[in-house]
Amino acid sequence: MTATTTAPAPVRPAHRDPNVLRWVGAYTASTLGDSVFYLALSWTAVSTGTPAQAGLVMAVSAVPRALLMLGGGVIADRLGPRRVVIGSDTARSLLVLGLAAALLVAAPGLWALAAAALVFGVVDALFLPAVGALPPRIAAPDQLARLQGLRGLAYRCGAVLGGPLGGLAVALGGPATAFGAAGVLFALSVPLLCTLRLRALPADEGARAGTALGDLADGLRHLRRHRVLGPLIVIVLLSDLGFAGPLNVGLALLAEQRGWGAAGIGWILAGFGTGAGAASLLLAVRGHVPRAGAVSGWTMTLGAVAIGALAFTASLPAAVAVGLAIGLFAGLSGALCNALIQTHCEPAYLGRVTAVAGLCSLGLAPLSFPLTGAAIGLWGIGPVYVVSASVCALSGAYGLLVPAVRRAELTRQG
Template identity: 45%
Template sequence: MNGSVLRWLVAYTCSVTADSIYFITLSWAASRALGPAAAGLILAAGAVPRALLMLGGGVVADRFGPWRVLIGSDLVRCVLVLGAALAVADRVQEGTLAALAVGFGTVDALFMPAVGALPPMLVDAGLDTGLDTGLLARVQGMRVLAVRAANLAGPVLAGVVLGVGGASASFLAASLLFGASLVLLPTLRIPRTSAVSEPGQSLWQQFSEGLRYVRRHAELRRLVIVIGLSELCFSGPIAVAVVILVTQRHWSGATAGWILGAFSVGGAAAAAILAARADRRYPARPMIAGSLMLTAGLLVAWGTLGRPGAIAVAAALGATTGVTMVVANARLQTVAAPHFLGRVTSVTTLCTLGLSPLLFPLAGIVAARWGSGAFFALCAVVCAAAAAVGSRSTPSGRPARAATAGRGGDDEAAVSAPDDHRII
C-alpha cells in the first residue's frame, strides 16, 4: 500500500474522530445550556443543509477534484469549530450553536461525496497501469476500520475533555484533529488527470448528467439501491432503537454502551480481515447478498434475546454490515467512471445519512407501540429487500472503466460492467 493511502487513512481517522467529538459536544452544550427541545432544533438545523446540498456536493467534487474539496472542507470545519470554542468560552448562546450547525452541515455536504470519490484516485496514483481492485478493496476495508475506530475513540475523548474543560475545550480538541487532517491532506499524491471533469459544462448540466449516469448504468443503479437500503437503518436509527430496547428491558445505561461498542468492534474486525485478505478473489454479488440476509436474520433475533445475547448479536451485526460496506463500496468504485464518482457517492450518501434521520421518529413510534423488536424486524425487512436487489444479476457488457476515455456522455452511462467480476 503506497504512502499516500496510509497518510489519507490517518487524515481520515483524525477527521472522523473530530466529527464525532463535534456532534457530541454540540449536543451536550445545547442540551445543558438550552434544554433538550432547543438541542433537537439545533441538530436539525445542521441536518437540513447537509441533506439538501448533498447532490450538489457530488457535482463540486467531480468538477474541482475530491482532493481539493477535502482540503477546503477540513479547513472550513477547523475554523468553524475553533470559532465555536472561542465563542462558548464565556457563554453558550443558541444563535452561535445554530450558526455553527448550519455551517458545519453545509460543509459536510461537500466533504462526504469527496471522501467517497478519493480512494480510487489514490490507488491509481500508486500503480503504473489500471486499477488494482484488490488494493481498492483493502483501502475500503481500512476506511471502514477507521470509521469504527473513530466511533469508539470519539465519544471517549469527548467525554474526557467535556468533563475536564467543558464545551470550549472539547470544540478545541475537535479543531486540532481537523487541523491534523489538514496537514496531511496536501501531502497526498493525486494524478493530474483527476483534477477537473467536464470543465465545459455548467454545474446544472453536470448534476443532471450524473443522475442520468446512475439511472442508465444497470449494475451501478443496483449497487446504489443496495448501499442505500443496507445502510439506511444503521446510519443512526438502530442506535436509537438500542437505547429504547435497553430502557424497555430496564437494563443499565452501560449496557447500551456495551451493545453499541460491540457493534463497532465487530465491524472493525470484519474490515480488518477483509483488508488483510484483499488479495483473495471472491464473487462480490453472493457476498453482498449473503451478508445482507445474515444481517436480516440477526436483526430478527436481536429483539428477543437477553443482555449477553444482545451484546453478542451486536458484534455479529457489526461484522455482517462491515462486510456489506466494504464489498459493495469497493465494487461501486470499481464500476463507476472516475469523473462520476463524486456524484455517485453523493447519491448513496443522501440515501443513508441524508434520509436516515426520517427514521428516528419512526423508531420511537414503532418501539413505543409494539416494542423495539418490531423496529428491528422492520429493519430486517429492509435488509432482506436489499439482499434481493443485490442478488439480481445484471447484463454483461464492456467493463465500465474501459469506456471512460470519452467525456462520459449517454452512451457511456448505459454501459454495464460484467456482474461476475471478482473484487476481493
C-alpha cells in the same frame, strides 16, 4: 541485439503504501474531530438551553447536509476531490477554533451554536462526497477493498476514541477546550492531504454538461442507466432504511423493555462496533474478495437475520453476540458495496455517485427513526424488527437476483 522488457513494478498493498496511510491518517484525524465537535456541541447546548432546544441545535447540521450533498458531489467532480477535502477541513478547523475562542471571552447563546452547526452541515455536504471519491485516486483498483477496510478501521477508531477524548477535554478545560481540540484535529488532516500523490484516471469528456444543474442531471442519468451502479444504490438505500431504525431508536426501546438500561445499550453497541471493526480488518488484510457482489448480497442477508433475531434475545450476553454478528455481516456487506461502487464508476462521476450514496445513508435513512418509534409504540418491538430485517434481507436478495451485481468483481491485480 536482444531486446529486453521490464516487468511492471508490483502494486504495493494499500496497508503498506505510505500514500494511502497518509490519507488514512488524515481521515482518522478528521473523524476524531467530528466526534469531539458533536460531543462538545451537545454538552454546550444542554448546558445553555432546554433538552428540546439542545436537540434542535444538534439536528440543525443535518438539514443542509441532506439538502446540499448532491451539489457537493458536482463540486467534487468539477474541482477535484482533494482540493474540496482540503478546503472543507480547513473551513471546519477555522470555524471550530473560532467558536472555541468565542467561548473563552463570552458565553454565546443557542443561536450562535445553531449557526455554527448550520455552517458545519454546509461544509459537510461538500466534504462527504469528496472524501468518498478520493480512494480510486490514491490506490490501485485492486486495492480498493483493502482501502475500504482501512477506512472502516479509521472510522471505528474515530467513533470509539472521539467520545472519551471530547469528554476528557470538557472535563479538563470546558467546552472551549473541546472545540479547540476538534479544530486542531481538523487542522492536522490538512498537511497530510496536501502531500497525497494522486493517480491519473481516464478522462471522460462526455461527463460534464456545462452547468451545475446539467452536471447533476447528467450524473443522475449515468447512475440510472448503469447496470451495476443503479442497483447498488438501491441496495444501499434499502439496507440503510432497514438497519438504521432498529440500531438507533429500536435499540434504546429494546434495552428499556428488557431492563438492560443504558449500560446494556453500550454493551450491544460495543459488540456491533467490534463486529464492524473485524469486518474492516478482514478487508484490510485480505484485500481481494472473489465474487464480491455475491458475497455482499449473502452477508447482508445474514445480517438481516441477525437484526430480526435481536428483538427476541432474552439475555444481554446473547444480545451482545447478536450485535457482533450484525456488525460483522452488515459491515462487510457495506464495505464491499462501497468498493464496488468505486470500482465500477466512471472517474468523472465519482463525486456525484458518492453523493447519491451518502444521501441515501445520511439523508434518507434517518427518516426511519420517528417511524420506527411510532411503529414500536403501535405494534411492539418484535414485529417492527422483523419488518426492518425483511427490508435488509430484500436488499441482499435484490443484489443476488440482479445478474450484473451478483457477478460484479473487484479488480484483481494482473
